[in-house]
Amino acid sequence: MSATGLPFDDIRALIASMPGPDVRARHDARHRQEELTKPSGSLGRLEEIAEWMAAWQGRAPSVDRPVVAVFAGNHGVAARGVSAYPSSVTQAMVENFAAGGAAINQLCATFDLGLKVFDLALDYPTGDISREAALSEKDCAATMAFGMECLAGEPDLLCIGEMGIGNTAVAAAIFAALFGGTAAEWTGAGTGHDAAGIRAKAAVVQEALDLHAPHLGDPLEVLRRLGGREIAAMAGAILAARQQRVPVIVDGFVATAAAAVLFAMDRSALDHCLFGHVSAETGHQRALQAMGKVPVLALGMRLGEGTGAAMAAAVVKAAVACHTGMATFTQAGVAGPA
């Protein structure tokens, strides 16, 4: 926490001091692509991804300690009926993650990814954003700092996911505040509302936007007023990864809302991030477009809990394996282009 002023000052200072990519490592990776036994450019996005990994890792790319970090939080606004499920599901799913019974457990086992789950004061939901701010500035900054802890094990690839009943309403509010448009344009089915349910949910999101309207010019105010603990923690984790030059894969609609707060503060803040997939949740494609991001996968998924990011981690691992493991034309004695 800042000794000199508002807690958000430290976050602003981190944004102002973000390292950039390693241009030399990226150049070396690009050069190697041309020597590998394949027609130039034929691995398509896999080549881009290998070069992006090299640029952020600052060396020949490798994935030896990939981690999926799942942040869980509860939301006061869930009491307004914005989710198809009760808030108790957040805690129950955290227990399911610990027991190994969730989709993310299976994906981590399949692709050999570490899994860390961080539950954030689940017994104390954040303020109902349609009536008050979700968090105080102190709580919001402290939760961002907590999120930074997921870098402790020094992962070399970090997937960011979440669990939190009600958080698609929160994410819709954040997107509308950051990128403009009405609540209805950003509000979708979440865990499974019908059309009437979506309309009622959008009305609650619009109430929140109207209530906080005078304060939404500052992205950190958007985060603390309209966000939640898991959203703040994800924003902190993405920012800490940037400081340590760890490449990040962002999951779906909700994780993207956390990332978007950083993007709104600095257009280059997500250069170290890939967006794992485009979620089926209304508004995700639009949010990605607003930031100029092209998702790695489009599988019609809308689960959250890091699953879309984990699927994309498999693609990243494959990209790096080709980049590092393939023979060059010289090594294999294969004739290069005529």
Ligand SMILES: O=C(O)c1ccc[n+]([C@@H]2O[C@H](COP(=O)([O-])O)[C@@H](O)[C@H]2O)c1
């Ligand atoms: O991130 C997504 O793309 C996504 C889309 C729909 C639902 N979810 C998950 O479902 C929960 C939020 O949905 P809801 O309906 O309770 O707002 C939360 O646990 C999210 O992980 C996540």
Ligand SMILES: Cc1cc2nc[nH]c2cc1C
């Ligand atoms: C069962 C269930 C599992 C989830 N995983 C992420 N969000 C979720 C929401 C629900 C309702």
